[in-house]
Amino acid sequence: MADLSGEWLWEQDPKGYYLYSSIAVEQILGLTPAQIIGKHYTELLTAQDQQAHVGMSSSQQSFHALVNHYRHSDGHPVITESTGLPLLDAAGNLVKWRGVDRDITARMQFQNALIESEKRTRLIIESSINAIIIMDAHGIVTDWNRRAEQMFGWPVDAAIGARLEDLIIPPRFRTAHRSGMRRFLASGSGPILNRQTEQVALRRDGSEFPVELSVAPLKLGDSYIFSAFIHDISGRKAAERQIRQAQVELAVAQNELKIAQQIQAGLSPAAPLKTGEFEITGVCLPADKVGGDYFDYFYRDGGRSTSSSPTFPAIPSVRPCSWSKPVARSG
Numbered sequence: 001m002a003d004l005s006g007e008w009l010w011e012q013d014p015k016g017y018y019l020y021s022s023i024a025v026e027q028i029l030g031l032t033p034a035q036i037i038g039k040h041y042t043e044l045l046t047a048q049d050q051q052a053h054v055g056m057s058s059s060q061q062s063f064h065a066l067v068n069h070y071r072h073s074d075g076h077p078v079i080t081e082s083t084g085l086p087l088l089d090a091a092g093n094l095v096k097w098r099g100v101d102r103d104i105t106a107r108m109q110f111q112n113a114l115i116e117s118e119k120r121t122r123l124i125i126e127s128s129i130n131a132i133i134i135m136d137a138h139g140i141v142t143d144w145n146r147r148a149e150q151m152f153g154w155p156v157d158a159a160i161g162a163r164l165e166d167l168i169i170p171p172r173f174r175t176a177h178r179s180g181m182r183r184f185l186a187s188g189s190g191p192i193l194n195r196q197t198e199q200v201a202l203r204r205d206g207s208e209f210p211v212e213l214s215v216a217p218l219k220l221g222d223s224y225i226f227s228a229f230i231h232d233i234s235g236r237k238a239a240e241r242q243i244r245q246a247q248v249e250l251a252v253a254q255n256e257l258k259i260a261q262q263i264q265a266g267l268s269p270a271a272p273l274k275t276g277e278f279e280i281t282g283v284c285l286p287a288d289k290v291g292g293d294y295f296d297y298f299y300r301d302g303g304r305s306t307s308s309s310p311t312f313p314a315i316p317s318v319r320p321c322s323w324s325k326p327v328a329r330s331g
Helices: 024-029 047-053 105-126 146-152 164-168 171-187 234-267
Strands: 008-012 018-021 063-071 077-088 094-103 131-136 141-144 196-202 208-220 223-232 278-281 284-286 298-301 304-307 321-323 327-330
Touching: 008 024, 024 077, 024 094, 047 063, 077 105, 131 146, 131 164, 146 196, 146 223, 164 171, 164 196, 208 234
Parallel strands: none
Antiparallel strands: 008 018, 008 094, 063 077, 077 094, 131 141, 131 223, 196 208, 208 223, 278 327, 284 321, 298 304
C-alpha cells in the first residue's frame, strides 16, 4: 500500500536516520529507497532547512504540514509538506519516527506566482491616476486605492467597511443610488453601468466637484461586486469655461470692430472734390478691419486753404491705413 501511494512514506530511528522509504521518493527526489536508507534526514535538506530543523528528531513532538526544502538529484528545488509522528514504547521511550512527505512544489510555485501577480495588480491599482473603488452588493466599500484617498479625503482605513454613498455621493443623489442598486440586483441592468458618465462627487470636507465615472459589475458566486474608476475632471471643466468665456469675449470684440469699421467708413468724405478746372478722387484701404488715419481735401483760393469736409480725430486700430495716390484730371 505504501508503494502504491504517490506520497513519500518513511521511517526514521530515534536519531533521525532513515530506516524505510517508499518508492515515491524516486519521483520526488530522484533517489532510490536504497540511496535514502541509512542517511540522516538533514543530509537531504537545503542548508537553510538544516539549520532550522536540527534537533527535531530528538524533540519527540509530532509535527504536521512542516514545509521542507530539498534539492532533486537533477538539481531543481523540491518543496514538500511533511507530517511526522513519534512512536513510543510502553515506558515512553522513542522507538522510531513514522511520517509522510507530500510534494507541493507545483502548488507553491503557483501560489508564489499568484502572490507576485497580486502584488503587480496592487501596484498598478495604487499607482493609477484614477480613483479605484470596489464595493459589494450591499454598497460597502471593500477596496480603496491611494488616489481615492487623495481625491475624496478619506483614508483607506476609514473608507473600507463604510457605505459608499456616505463617502462620495452628495445627499440629493443617494436615494437614486439606492434605487439603482436594487434595480440592478433584481434585473441585472443599470443606467450607468458599463459606460462612462459625468457625475457630481462629494469630498470629505463637503465640497462637490465633477468626475467621470465608469462602473463595472462582476458576479462572484450568487452575489456581485462593483468596481468603479473615477477621474477628477475639475481642471477640464475649468478649461472649458475659460474657452467659452474667451469665445464670448472674441465675439464681442469682433462685433465692436465691425461697429468701428462702419463708423470709420461713414466718416470718410462722401464725394470727391470738384472745381471748374479739376477733380480729385481718393480711396482709403484699411490694412485690417479698421484704419487709424483719415484723409481730407484742401484747396487754395485767394491765399486761403479750405477743407472740403470737417476734420475728424483718428480712431486707434490694429494696423495703419494704406493709401492710394490722389488722381487729378483737367475738368
